[in-house]
Amino acid sequence: MSTSSRSETAADTSRRPASGRGDSPTFWGRLSNAGPYRAVTDYVFGSTRRQFVLLAAFPIFWILFAHLGPILQMIRVSFLDSYPPSVGHTPHFTLDNWRTFFTEVIFLRPFFRTLVFSVVLTFATLVLVYPVAYFLSRHVKRDNQMLLLLLLLIPFWVGEIVRTYAIMILLGNTGAVNLILKALGLIEQPIAFMYTNFSLSFGIVYLTSLYMLMPLYSALEKIPQSFSEAAADLGAGPWTRFRRVILPLSLEGISSGCTLVFLISTGLYATPILLGGPSTTLFSETIAGFFHVAGDEWPTGAAFSTIMLLTALVLSGTFMKLMGALQKGGRK
Amino acid sequence: MTRNTRILMSIIYWAFVVYLFVPLVLMVLMGFKDSKFIGFPIKSWTLDWYIGVFRDTEVISVFVYSTTIAVASTAISLTVGTWISVLLAGRSFFGRTVIFGLTVLPAVIPGIISAISFRIFARLLGIETGMFAIIWAHAVHNVPFVALVVMARLATLPASHTEAAMDLGADRFVSFFRITLPYLKPALIGAGVFCMLLSFDDFVRSFFLGGYEPTLPVLIFSKLRSGMSPEINAIATVVLIMTAVLGIWAERSMRRMGKGT
Amino acid sequence: MPTTEDPIVHIDGISKSFGKTVALQRLDMKIRPGEFVTFLGPSGCGKSTTLRLLGGFAQPDSGRIVLGGEDVTRLPPNKRRVNMVFQDYALFPHMTVTRNITFGLELKRMTRDRIAARLDELLSFLELDAFRDRFPDQLSGGQRQRVALARALAPDPDLLLLDEPLGALDARLRAQVQLELKDIQRRTGKTFFFVTHDQDEALTMSDRIVVMNQGRVEQDGTPEDLYLRPKSRFVAEFIGETNLLSGPVRHADDGRVAIDWFGMQIEGRAFDSTPRPGDMVTAALRLEKVGFFDARPETGNAVQGRVVNRVFKGSRTAVDVRVGDAGAAILKAYVDREVPDDVWLGWDPANLAVLQD
Numbered sequence: 001m002s003t004s005s006r007s008e009t010a011a012d013t014s015r016r017p018a019s020g021r022g023d024s025p026t027f028w029g030r031l032s033n034a035g036p037y038r039a040v041t042d043y044v045f046g047s048t049r050r051q052f053v054l055l056a057a058f059p060i061f062w063i064l065f066a067h068l069g070p071i072l073q074m075i076r077v078s079f080l081d082s083y084p085p086s087v088g089h090t091p092h093f094t095l096d097n098w099r100t101f102f103t104e105v106i107f108l109r110p111f112f113r114t115l116v117f118s119v120v121l122t123f124a125t126l127v128l129v130y131p132v133a134y135f136l137s138r139h140v141k142r143d144n145q146m147l148l149l150l151l152l153l154i155p156f157w158v159g160e161i162v163r164t165y166a167i168m169i170l171l172g173n174t175g176a177v178n179l180i181l182k183a184l185g186l187i188e189q190p191i192a193f194m195y196t197n198f199s200l201s202f203g204i205v206y207l208t209s210l211y212m213l214m215p216l217y218s219a220l221e222k223i224p225q226s227f228s229e230a231a232a233d234l235g236a237g238p239w240t241r242f243r244r245v246i247l248p249l250s251l252e253g254i255s256s257g258c259t260l261v262f263l264i265s266t267g268l269y270a271t272p273i274l275l276g277g278p279s280t281t282l283f284s285e286t287i288a289g290f291f292h293v294a295g296d297e298w299p300t301g302a303a304f305s306t307i308m309l310l311t312a313l314v315l316s317g318t319f320m321k322l323m324g325a326l327q328k329g330g331r332k
Numbered sequence: 333m334t335r336n337t338r339i340l341m342s343i344i345y346w347a348f349v350v351y352l353f354v355p356l357v358l359m360v361l362m363g364f365k366d367s368k369f370i371g372f373p374i375k376s377w378t379l380d381w382y383i384g385v386f387r388d389t390e391v392i393s394v395f396v397y398s399t400t401i402a403v404a405s406t407a408i409s410l411t412v413g414t415w416i417s418v419l420l421a422g423r424s425f426f427g428r429t430v431i432f433g434l435t436v437l438p439a440v441i442p443g444i445i446s447a448i449s450f451r452i453f454a455r456l457l458g459i460e461t462g463m464f465a466i467i468w469a470h471a472v473h474n475v476p477f478v479a480l481v482v483m484a485r486l487a488t489l490p491a492s493h494t495e496a497a498m499d500l501g502a503d504r505f506v507s508f509f510r511i512t513l514p515y516l517k518p519a520l521i522g523a524g525v526f527c528m529l530l531s532f533d534d535f536v537r538s539f540f541l542g543g544y545e546p547t548l549p550v551l552i553f554s555k556l557r558s559g560m561s562p563e564i565n566a567i568a569t570v571v572l573i574m575t576a577v578l579g580i581w582a583e584r585s586m587r588r589m590g591k592g593t
Numbered sequence: 594m595p596t597t598e599d600p601i602v603h604i605d606g607i608s609k610s611f612g613k614t615v616a617l618q619r620l621d622m623k624i625r626p627g628e629f630v631t632f633l634g635p636s637g638c639g640k641s642t643t644l645r646l647l648g649g650f651a652q653p654d655s656g657r658i659v660l661g662g663e664d665v666t667r668l669p670p671n672k673r674r675v676n677m678v679f680q681d682y683a684l685f686p687h688m689t690v691t692r693n694i695t696f697g698l699e700l701k702r703m704t705r706d707r708i709a710a711r712l713d714e715l716l717s718f719l720e721l722d723a724f725r726d727r728f729p730d731q732l733s734g735g736q737r738q739r740v741a742l743a744r745a746l747a748p749d750p751d752l753l754l755l756d757e758p759l760g761a762l763d764a765r766l767r768a769q770v771q772l773e774l775k776d777i778q779r780r781t782g783k784t785f786f787f788v789t790h791d792q793d794e795a796l797t798m799s800d801r802i803v804v805m806n807q808g809r810v811e812q813d814g815t816p817e818d819l820y821l822r823p824k825s826r827f828v829a830e831f832i833g834e835t836n837l838l839s840g841p842v843r844h845a846d847d848g849r850v851a852i853d854w855f856g857m858q859i860e861g862r863a864f865d866s867t868p869r870p871g872d873m874v875t876a877a878l879r880l881e882k883v884g885f886f887d888a889r890p891e892t893g894n895a896v897q898g899r900v901v902n903r904v905f906k907g908s909r910t911a912v913d914v915r916v917g918d919a920g921a922a923i924l925k926a927y928v929d930r931e932v933p934d935d936v937w938l939g940w941d942p943a944n945l946a947v948l949q950d
Contacts, residue, residue: 022706026699032506033702041503045669051504052425059416063434066472070449071441077452084455132348135341148345150583155352157579159533161549162568165556166355169362169565174371176358206355209348238337259440267442269536270553284444291451291540302452305445312442492683495650498670499677500697501748510696514687 071309078303097303107286107304114283115311118265121204122258125212128205129257133216134246138225149217156210164271167203168194195277203275208264212257219253220246248327255323259316266312283308356572363565370560381566391551391567398548401463401538402531405470409527410520412471413478418508420479421486439476446473447540454541462543469537474527481526481586485519486512518585525582529575599662601626601751601784602647607656609642616642618808619656624752624786629778631787631795634805635831640788643805644754647786649673661751671700676745677754681761682737684729690716690740691725697748715743719777734762735770742774746781755787759794771797792832796820804828821879822864822946829877829948836878836925838945842868850947852876855917859894861945868947875948880911882944883926890939898924900934914938 024030031037045051077083078098080091101107136148155163170176171193178190193199223246231241272282287308290301362370366378385391416435420428438446450469451461459465489512497507535549542550548571555564600623609617617639624630632640645651646658649670658666665673676697684693694715698708716722719739729737738758745753759767759774775798778785789795795802796816804811804819804827811831812824823829826837838859844851850863852874861876868874889895898916901923909929914936916924924938 022709023704025702025704026708028502028506028510029699029702032501032503032700041505045504056419056425059412059419060431062412062475063416063431066468067434067437067475070446070453070472071437073453073456074445074449083452128348131341131344135345139338139341150580151349152352153579153583154576155356157529157533157575158356158572159529159535159549159575161533161535161552161556162359162571163355165552165560165564165568166359168556168560169359169370170355172371172560174369176354179373206351209352263440263442267444267446267536269444269447269539270549274553274556284442287444287448288540291448298452301448305448309441309445312445313440316440490681490683492679492681493685495648495670496677496679496683496685496744497696498650499648499675500744501671501700502696503669503671506700511685514685517687 074302075306077299078306080299083298083302094299097300098307100300101304101307110281110283110286111308113281114266114308115315117201117204117282118262121201121208121265122262124201125205125209125261126254126258129209129212130216130254133213133220133253137217137220137223145221152210152213160207160268161270163207164203164274167199167206167275171199171202194275195280197276197280200272200276200280203271204265204268207268207271208261211260211264215257215260216250216253219250223249251323251327255320255327259320262316262319263312266308359565360569360572363562363569365562365565368561370562370565381562382569384563385566385570394546394548394551397463397545398532401466401470401547402528405467405474405531406524406527408467408471409474409478410524413475413523414482414516414520416475416479417482417486418512421483422491435479436476438473443536447536450537451540460543461541462545465541465543466538466547469541470527470531470534473534473537474530477526477530478520478523481519481523482516485516489515522582522586525578525585529579529582532571533575599626600624600659601661602786603657603659604643604647605657605659607643607646607653607658609639609646609651609653615808617646617653620808620810622803622810622813624784626784627782629775629785629787629798629800631789631799631802632805633789633792633795633802633831634811635790637807638805639808640790640805641756644677644756644786644788647752648675648677648754674748674751675754676748676750676752677756678738678741678745678758680756680758682729682741682758684737684740684744686729689726689728690721690732693729693740694744694747696744701748711747715747718780719743735766738762738770742777746783750783752784752786755785757789757791759789759791767794774798796832804831806831821944822862823877824865824949826875826877826948826950829946834880834925836880836883837875838878838922839873839875842870842872842874844870849942850874850876852947855921857896857917859896859945860942861947862943863947866947866949875950876945877948878924878940878945880925881927882940883924884939885926885928885930885932886937886939887933889937893939893941894945895937895939896924897935897937900932900936 025033043050044054079093079095081094081096082089082091085091101111132152136145140148168175172178173190173192173194175193177193178187181187181191193202227245227249228241231245236244267284268282269284269288272280272285276282283304287301287304290297290304361374363381364377364379365374366376366380367374416431420432420435441449447469450465450472454461454465454468459468493511493515494507497511498504502510533549534547535553538547538550539553546554548567552564552567552571555561555567602622602624604620604622604624606619606621607617608615608619616637620639620643632643634640642651646653647660649665649668649672652667656666657664660673660675665675685696688696691712695708695712698711703711712725716725719742721736721739721743724732724736724740729740732740738761741758755774759770762770771794774785778798787795787798796819799816801814802816802819803813806827812819812828814822819828819832823832823835829835829837838852838854838861840852840854842850843853843858845863845868848863850861850868852859852861859876863874884890886895889897896916898914899920900912901915902913904911906927909927912926912928912932914924914926916922916938926938
């Protein structure tokens with residue numbers, strides 16, 4: 001541990017009690033011997049059971065109320081015929097909101113587009129980022145790894161909006177890419193990158209790639225160098241070494257990285273608005289639409305959100321199960 | 333691994349770095365353009381846009397507003413996340429797995445759905461959209477990160493440390509504040525800065541739970557919708573520099589924790 | 594006011610189980626003030642459980658613990674006048690040596706002046722003056738151990754618990770620290786309750802050793818008792834190196850027991866048991882108590898044999914001698930000189946301890 005993480009410095013501790021406070025106990029001494037404090041602590045710590053109940057009460061309340069509450073409420077509202085409640089009308093139970101989703105093609109299209117988009121982009125991100133993680137964890141000296149990793153993390157700290165905006169500047173009709181292409185004489189007229197599937201994909205990969213990098217890196221970093229040396233010693237070529245040793249051992253990183261990126265891509269809202277066009281509407285925009293107009297659309301929005309949430313969680317859950325099985329299978 | 337693949341790999345790495353940085357660098361440069369229109373080439377340069385940002389009272393007040401939200405929500409996340417960690421660490425009880433699962437739940441819910449569910453729940457509780465609602469949503473969203481980091485740190489605290497404290501006369505409160513909390517310090521700094529950045533950068537929750545006053549990302553978003561301008565670049569650049577510096581600092585304090593005792 | 598004859602610690606029939614594993618079975622024990630008591634045994638024998646029960650880190654399933662006349666069975670650690678030196682020392686990494694040592698004093702509502710005085714006393718007593726502002730990670734293993742000791746001694750406990758505190762030190766340093774620790778105990782006059790699996794440590798430092806096995810006391814006595822007069826096969830094998838000689842009793846009279854060991858007539862002493870003729874008994878004989886002779890020794894036990902194996906161990910040689918009818922048995926012994934292959938072995942009957950089991 002280095003000095004900066006210490007709460008007390010040497011100077012602090014050698015402070016002699018010659019400052020006139022020598023005849024009084026320290027703060028902690030006064031506290032632990034104060035009557036009311038002792039009464040309270042004796043009661044609280046009197047039994048293990050009581051202690052546990054007091055420790056557990058608040059976290060359990062918070063989790064049920066703040067973590068689970070909004071989701072449960074969203075599911076409940078998805079079954080109501082109107083929400084927020086208006087004067088003189090009691091909301092009734094209905095399945096109409098859910099039915100809407102399955103009957104109107106106009107909603108199904110962005111839904112499936114979102115799923116396909118997210119799956120394809122997750123895969124693309126994996127292919128793009130894996131070599132980077134591999135290089136960092138296995139070809140760079142330990143001391144330099146942190147430095148090179150930190151370099152990649154800087155853009156990571158910059159938020160969704162700022163980074164999306166940066167992509168807009170890059171890809172715009174008067175953006176850097178078009179400028180370069182024109183200067184090279186490859187094009188006469190600027191290419192319309194923006195507001196297409198391309199710009200949206202580019203932006204999403206740009207936003208999510210680091211969420212892929214971190215799990216991959218930590219999985220790869222854990223694999224001892226000696227493993228692939230041992231494989232080489234046994235006559236395995238580079239490709240075999242990768243396929244039979246490194247890849248199976250990094251499955252866990254692939255699994256969590258992909259899940260993370262998938263869940264993030266499905267939940268993006270500002271990016272599809274700013275980078276996409278009318279032909280690239282994603283489901284998040286559809287959902288948001290129900291909350292911008294008159295209030296009685298909320299239940300439909302809630303139903304759609306629930307459908308999205310369930311689909312995303314089931315898909316990523318199944319994916320993680322599969323990867324888990326693959327890992328186990330490889331171990332046999 | 334052959335020499336050629338090694339070179340190829342390093343080329344891929346540096347290409348990736350370029351890919352990550354070029355858009356941001358271009359964005360920063362555009363903030364110096366002496367013209368209202370975003371686009372290359374930049375023919376003449378100016379500092380006016382940056383000066384403008386620091387003179388713009390709206391930007392300043394939005395900045396203060398965002399910072400307030402970040403600090404408040406972080407304080408809540410740290411408290412709750414640490415509390416949950418202490419409950420879950422080193423103790424097995426009925427329902428522990430369920431509580432753990434629910435603790436990390438907000439982290440795996442896609443952004444838009446999280447925002448929508450908070451919006452509906454806030455309406456049910458009668459919470460007005462605005463600062464309080466945003467703080468609450470950010471705090472909930474960030475608790476899983478704090479809990480995961482703090483739990484990892486707690487797992488490395490030898491049981492003998494708190495036992496020694498009790499052996500020397502400390503009750504569980506004193507032992508927590510004098511032994512456990514100082515031990516968690518690097519984790520709390522790292523997690524805290526991470527939470528601040530997540531809150532400061534968050535768009536979708538702030539957007540759906542916000543009242544009339546926008547947070548910084550929401551302000552940039554609404555300005556973007558009415559047209560790109562170097563002014564936005566200047567604002568975004570200030571945000572970028574701040575978050576990057578804070579982020580690096582947090583990352584370092586987290587890394588150090590791995591090595592420390 | 595307890596007199597010196599009253600036990601400072603009275604462990605009264607405590608039992609403790611973890612699930613199905615029985616850690617302690619009805620342990621009874623009295624410890625006198627100023628004693629250096631060592632609980633010795635293999636891991637899982639119940640010695641650490643006893644320590645944790647005394648410290649207050651666990652509660653017994655049944656039985657009582659009385660400390661200085663007060664029943665402390667259900668009291669938490671912070672309310673007991675007992676302090677502990679932990680196996681890993683458990684020094685607080687974010688506090689200096691000074692802060693570590695004064696931690697317990699501050700909580701006793703002592704004034705800052707008295708804390709400072711007590712600190713200085715401890716620092717000079719344990720020769721830690723030069724390190725007062727260092728952090729634990731800036732100290733060597735031996736220094737850390739002394740800080741842990743100072744911290745535990747600071748609140749002036751009735752009983753000091755030491756949980757294998759020398760395990761983390763290297764062998765050379767350990768021997769030195771053993772003597773230091775014994776010296777500190779003597780000078781402070783404190784009651785030390787020491788737990789270890791290392792017999793050397795136990796023999797070197799203790800006034801009294803309690804050998805534990807499977808939650809029970811195997812033997813409780815002075816180091817000499819345990820070494821020369823083990824009661825059970827377990828104790829004999831756990832402490833030192835020993836020959837175990839089994840055979841039927843030919844004759845027994847007032848502690849003198851004649852045993853037929855593979856046709857050889859040998860004599861031993863029974864200390865805690867009264868074997869009768871015809872009983873099968875086992876007796877323990879320390880390797881270094883076996884003497885080598887060119888001809889049959891005139892007194893004591895004597896057997897003739899042939900050396901079958903020699904292992905050089907530096908200052909002495911470990912020798913296996915085949916003895917008895919048709920070389921039926923092996924006797925191990927140490928010898929510090931060259932011996933011929935055909936030898937006579939002899940020992941004092943007082944060194945052949947007949948075991949209870």
